[in-house]
Amino acid sequence: MIVGTVNVVTLDGPSGAGKGTVGVSIAKKLSYNYLDSGALYRALAVAVERHNVDLNDKKLLKKLAINLDISFQAETGSGMTVFLEGEDISGDIALERTAARASVLALYSEVRTALTERQRLFAISPGLVADGRDMGTVVFPDAVLKLFLTATIETRAKRRYKQLLLRGDNVSLPAVWRQLQKRDQRDSERSVSPLVPATDAIKLDSTNMSAEEVVDALMDMIVARGICK
Ligand code: C5P
Numbered sequence: 226m227i228v229g230t231v232n233v234v235t236l237d238g239p240s241g242a243g244k245g246t247v248g249v250s251i252a253k254k255l256s257y258n259y260l261d262s263g264a265l266y267r268a269l270a271v272a273v274e275r276h277n278v279d280l281n282d283k284k285l286l287k288k289l290a291i292n293l294d295i296s297f298q299a300e301t302g303s304g305m306t307v308f309l310e311g312e313d314i315s316g317d318i319a320l321e322r323t324a325a326r327a328s329v330l331a332l333y334s335e336v337r338t339a340l341t342e343r344q345r346l347f348a349i350s351p352g353l354v355a356d357g358r359d360m361g362t363v364v365f366p367d368a369v370l371k372l373f374l375t376a377t378i379e380t381r382a383k384r385r386y387k388q389l390l391l392r393g394d395n396v397s398l399p400a401v402w403r404q405l406q407k408r409d410q411r412d413s414e415r416s417v418s419p420l421v422p423a424t425d426a427i428k429l430d431s432t433n434m435s436a437e438e439v440v441d442a443l444m445d446m447i448v449a450r451g452i453c454k
Pocket residue numbers: 240262263264266267324327328329331356357358359360408412
């Protein structure tokens with residue numbers, strides 16, 4: 226297995242817990258690579274929509290997941306540009322509709338197996354910060370540090386709502402709240418790789434913390450473990 230050759234720090238948790246912002250920042254501080262595994266599920270959801278694939282056609286979904294032509298380009302800020310088949314799909318993958326479809330695709334073991342293989346390829350020198358739902362439990366079980374970030378549903382819904390408003394999306398807080406709750410439930414209750422903390426994960430509740438405070442707290446843990454560049 227690839228893990229073991231480089232340090233992997235996993236960052237799991239439900240939607241809106243702040244994993245993306247915090248993960249990018251920690252990866253920068255460590256000069257590590259960063260994996261947004263949710264972007265792979267979201268990109269597959271966009272591919273399914275574009276290619277008009279039936280969500281019940283598991284054979285075709287598996288093929289699409291194996292051959293998913295996706296690439297990432299780091300932006301100067303904290304964001305990433307995501308390309309599918311050479312086309313910038315960053316706008317589409319940020320949509321809540323895409324996230325909902327991604328969480329349905331994430332139920333299928335064929336899809337998960339294909340995307341898990343993809344995700345392991347990101348564990349290259351000098352190290353990796355991997356953000357998702359099953360990074361510590363399934364994809365990188367030998368990670369040097371496993372973090373599980375949570376926050377109350379109210380806080381997470383408000384954070385997500387703000388993000389969508391900033392993007393100019395026409396959304397309401399109750400609708401975003403309902404969508405998050407539905408997705409959390411689907412992610413936590415699925416039979417394959419459900420959203421659960423790894424038994425050896427350190428949990429942090431970010432409800433009353435700013436992103437900077439979370440980054441500082443996690444960096445303290447990272448330094449305490451002797452994980453450096
Ligand atoms: O993290 P993000 O919100 O982008 O993920 C979108 C969906 O992709 C999640 O709701 C989940 O169903 C799925 N996902 C997953 N495993 C991961 C990352 C994301 O099942 N490691």
